[in-house]
Amino acid sequence: MRKVRNIIISRGTELLRIPSDCLMYVAAEGNYSHVVTADGHRRLVTFQLGQVEDAINKQLGDAGMTFLRLGRGLIINTGYIYFIDVAKQELVLSDFKGNCHELSASKEVLAKLKAYVESIEKAGDE
Numbered sequence: 230m231r232k233v234r235n236i237i238i239s240r241g242t243e244l245l246r247i248p249s250d251c252l253m254y255v256a257a258e259g260n261y262s263h264v265v266t267a268d269g270h271r272r273l274v275t276f277q278l279g280q281v282e283d284a285i286n287k288q289l290g291d292a293g294m295t296f297l298r299l300g301r302g303l304i305i306n307t308g309y310i311y312f313i314d315v316a317k318q319e320l321v322l323s324d325f326k327g328n329c330h331e332l333s334a335s336k337e338v339l340a341k342l343k344a345y346v347e348s349i350e351k352a353g354d355e
Contacts, residue, residue, distance in 0.1 A: 234289055238264070238274050238281065245274060249289055253309050253322050253330060255281050257302040267309070267324045278304060297345075299338045310346055315339045 236252060238245040247266060256263045257278040264272045264281070274281070282304055285293045298304050299320075311323035315336050323329045334342075 234292055236285055236288055238276055238284055240275055243274075245272060249285075249292060249295075250306075250308070252296075252306055253324070253328075254306065254332065255304040256332075265330065267326075267328055269328050278302065297342070299334045299342065303332065303334060305332075307346070307349075310342075313339055313343045313346070315343060 233248045233250050236247045236249055238247075245264065247264065251267045253265050253267050255265070255278060258273070260275070260277055262274050262276050262278050262281050264274055276284070278298075278301070282296075282298055285296050285304070289296075295307050296304055297307055305320070305322060309322040309324060310320070311325075311329070312319070312321035314320075318333050318336055318339060320332045320334055320339060320342070321329060322332065
C-alpha cells in the first residue's frame with residue numbers, strides 16, 4: 230500500500246495540509262491562490278501560483294508529476310480530469326462523488342492537455 234504524501238502550505242501563523250490525492254486544483258487570484266480539494270473545500274492562501282507549484286514539486290518529487298500547470302492561472306490534478314472541450318475552452322474536473330468544477334483555459338493549453346491525456350491513456354494500454 231502506497232503512502233499518500235501531504236502538501237504543506239505554511240506562512241506566518243497559518244498551515245494548510247492536504248493529502249496530495251485530495252488536491253483537485255489551484256487557481257491564481259493576483260498574489261493569492263485558491264486551493265480547492267476533492268471534498269469541495271476552497272481556501273485562499275497568501276501564496277502566488279508559482280510558489281504553490283514550487284511547494285508541490287519540492288514536497289512530492291516524482292509523485293508531483295500528476296499536477297500540471299495550465300497557463301498563468303491554474304494548476305490541476307490530472308487524476309480528476311473528466312471532460313475537455315477545446316473549442317468551448319472548457320475543462321471539467323470531477324471526483325465522481327458529486328464534486329464537479331468547471332474551469333476555463335485557452336484553446337492552445339486545452340489542446341495540449343487533451344493530447345497529453347490521450348498519450349498517457351494510450352501508453353497505459355500498451
